Amino acid sequence: MKSVLITGANRSIGLETVKKLSEKGLFVYLGSRDLEKGKAVVKELTANGFGNIKAIEIDVTKPDSILAAKNTVESEQGKLDILINNAGISGALPQNASNTPIKDIQEVFDTNFFGVISVTQAFLGLLKKSDSPRISNITSGLGSLTLHSDPTWKYYNFKSSGYGTSKAALNAYTINLAYELRELPFKVNAIDPGYTATDFNHHSGPGTVESAVDFIIKHTLTDENAPTGQFFSNDIEDETGVSPW
Template structure:
């Protein structure tokens, strides 16, 4: 273990954010840094991650480093864990932000290869990252896991013709997030007697390259929604889905 490095960040909370080299993930990293966290900026490609780190450091935000992590690659996840674990004995927050939409349109007869590709990142990838990093999270005094989901995962809303996104059917992407929601509920239940707070966040319809910047919310607004739950107090709930896009009062999203 690098003790000089450990001393440098010993009084800081540490967060790993996957898919943090752009979009919501990058802005989440920026806002977590401004709130005093040491950020492990996860990126599928190291060059992209380092570019994001350089950008943030140019803004005067220095307490971060790039970590190569491809959530669809088991070995990449384990390597990232080992790299981080060499220098710290506890991880305080895991934000599972990495995700892909897959090609559109996505009707129910989409090729099975499309389902497999999207699920490999959005569902299986998030599950494995969580499982691999759970040991470091358990060493935190206030461990938090935030899984970035979507209101498009709601079965109730997709059965409501009056919902504003009723027509936004996507058999692949939407169902991958529905599966993630169910896993999160079970994970929170399994760890209900611990200090963990494990929740889902709908960042909203955000203008990013994933939707060709057609979204109506900014990445700043989306990231603020994510970090609010990431920094939740010990009295907060666990196993819930928060969506300010559905309810401005931050009520729980209808499943």
């Protein structure tokens, strides 16, 4: 049975991803900063017929929490097949480039960028023990520099010096990581679930959680011929879903 760790998985897109991967027969670690909240979610899921799910405490901004989670997965599974770096924050809004406090931007980067790097580096050894390791970094169309430079893009005016730039940095890290692991059976991709109606954006997005998660899974549960080092977006209206960087 393949195993997957999903950070920030006790609600919204993360939680729906847990459900669908459980239904597909994977053993799912439901990552949550608050272990009790995670356990409560798992209890409810189990009561509703979902199996092979375990809550695991992981705060991507705290090295000790990451190490403890890694040790748990290692002792229970011996390896990890899939890492979905889903945890993220938007930060306080608005985020004007000229006057957003540095501490506010740093807080967003600590979770969205440095947190992903910390978790990925901690679990890389376990992922290398898998026959088909996958790393999916959940990003945003707001991290596309190309689209943000196009006045005709429908989200052109959605500028954010913390959130958007943290996702652009995450995209750049994804490229670097995929390149480094290119000779191994890894598939490392940045996946944008699209502008989805969730608690994250006060349900302002037009997309559904179900569509977002289907897209994430499509580009995560891939075969050996699938691309690596790509940026996929559910908001790109063509069959490839490839987004410009």
